[in-house]
Amino acid sequence: MTENLPAEVEFELKRRLGQRSASALEKHLGLTTVGELLNYFPRRYLKRGELTSIAELPRDENVTLVARVVSCTTRRMRARKGTLTDVVVSDDSVRGLNQVHLTFFNAYRADKELLPGTLAMFAGKVTTYQSQLTLTNPDYVLLEDESGFDAEEARRPVPLYPATAKLSSWRIKAAVEALLDIVDFSRIEDPVPADIAIRDRLYSLEDAYQQIHRPQDMESVAKAHERFRYQEALILQTALARRRAQAAAEEATARPHRRAGLLERFDASLPFTLTGGQQEVGATIAAELAENHPMNRLLQGEVGSGKTLVALRAMLQVIDAGGQAVLMAPTEVLAGQHYESIRRMLGPLAEGGMLGGDENGTRVVLLTGSVVGAARRSVLRDINSNEAGIVIGTHALLSKEVEYYDLGLIVVDEQHRFGVEQRDQLRAQAIKPPHLLVMTATPIPRTVAMTVFGDLETSVLRELPAGRAPIRTHLVGLVENPGWAERIWARAREEVDAGRQVYVVCPKIGDDEGEDPASFEPTADAGEESRPLASVQRIAEFLGELPVLSGVRIGVLHGRLDSTEKNATMAAFTEGQLDLLVSTTVIEVGVDVPNATMMVILDADRFGISQLHQLRGRVGRGSLLGTCLLVTSLEPGHPSRERLQAVEATTDGFRLAQDDLKLRREGDILGSSQSGGKSTLKLLRVIKDEAVIEQARNDAAAIIEHDAQLGDYPELAQAIELYLNPEKEAFLERG
Known part of the structure; x- marks a missing residue:
């Protein structure tokens, strides 16, 4: 070039x-x-000659259809000047719904061209008028029957864009x-190296473009797709492999295990045995912390699998080696929960130098936006002086006024709630690149992990700790069982009378407001606003007046309460001062109340599979059996009930993650929108194309091992720059 x-x-x-x-x-x-x-x-x-199935046309959407004209009539309009041309088209089927009515205003050309028997392609928005499918003033182009083409042309498929x-x-x-x-x-320039193209018998770049846009036959289309799917996968995986190589080349401070330190004393104090998974993952993390290049690891596990304990043991190893550890959580409620649970687990070890504390222990501090004044200044001093070995907080940790003594480990909880820039801000506050541990309770299918979190090594905790109770999940369809509406609250009363606690989750805060933007995950039918949704304010008021719940102590929690009120409400529920908590999904992650045994999710169809699984994980956290009721007012057979049936059928988060991806579509894999819709990926599909992704991952690793700077692969390097603009490539760092 x-x-x-x-x-x-x-x-x-x-x-x-x-x-x-x-x-x-x-x-x-x-x-x-x-x-x-x-x-x-x-x-x-x-x-060629294939007609569009009219019965399958989506309503209120722009469509392109191929149909045959049945009739064409033109008449003068009565109310105003001009003519109206009515055209009826059919797909030649014998089923009832096989015609569309087209209306053209002052359409001289349509009147002359759309004669009965004519084959044409039409484009417009499908609507319904008087029980008939209609297109108004559609764009169209005339087609010929197969007899109008030569034999070769008649075989060519017609691309629809x-x-x-x-x-x-x-x-x-x-x-x-x-x-x-x-x-x-x-x-x-071809980004696929010639030796790989020969090995896999891939189309040349020119042939692939020609056959995908004007193919000879469907076999040629398939071969063009195969070429471009691999090309996409190779570009993505090479970008990730390059990032892994860059991270491995960085110099970090090694944090090896120290004998007779905080970690060994903490392990000795545990009243239970670590699960096999916790021991195995813990050993892997310990070995990586002892290296002089940064650990970059994704720890994913089921709700309640003990990820926080694994992370805490890693923090203690770093503290034993002279460093500090930070745990960043997405909400103040979750940060507060982590602060309390870690202090509770450490006991005297979390009160180093304090009255009653262990003189060789450390300190745990909490920094959020609501920590102000003298309390904030005290926390900042403890961080700067290394009195605080463990720092827990929200986005407040990113403030320039926070100066760490020696930041050695960053633990990020529920990384999907944070942007790349925030993680990088925190890294920049360390003397040397710190070690990184990303935790997520949302199980990620292997192919997604390879594509999105591919610059991180992955560990999985599947095993639940001994004594953890199972969760029973039931789909409550109110349309077919209206009497169950009363039974729900009678069951809640039974739990309270047994000395237990109940969550009630709503998709909205108030009837006059939209959903809580921090907590609502839009679903495929999120635009379905005709039915009123349960709101926290209305449901709390309703339950407060319900005779069956008389005397039950009810609290309210949502994202628009100020921090003090949120923390006080959550503390009251945790301590058993409230029996029933009406909430939005601010309780989705991290909230740990072992005495809470029942959750009622109202309008459950408004949430995605992963969110329902996360919510459900808030109950059954102790030895008591958990119950989750997925309440819906949708008719049986509605597509959105598929999600609820999937959640009812299994508590296997990895299977649900796979189902979630299939039902919601793959979303913008390289962007921040993860709830379906348009995908940045053009042909590559992370669920269907696992073998392609794995092959590309292996090829990319070999390429980077040979030449980490891609100097011998300028075409591939250029493709990464063109295809993955800086914003998208940065997203690949999201771990």
């Missing part, structure tokens, strides 16, 4: 297609360069084909 010229893919479309076409592509699809249009792949392909109301699939197809005829493929 000539040194001072841009690569072909970087040329602006207006230089290749002209201003008019380029402007339309930019305005409606956001495409501005040759590479962006070449990589705008068809969403599916039609066989993701289109908009203003830019139809065939206009996009025309622009792509015009580009394919003029683009100089010799100036597009």
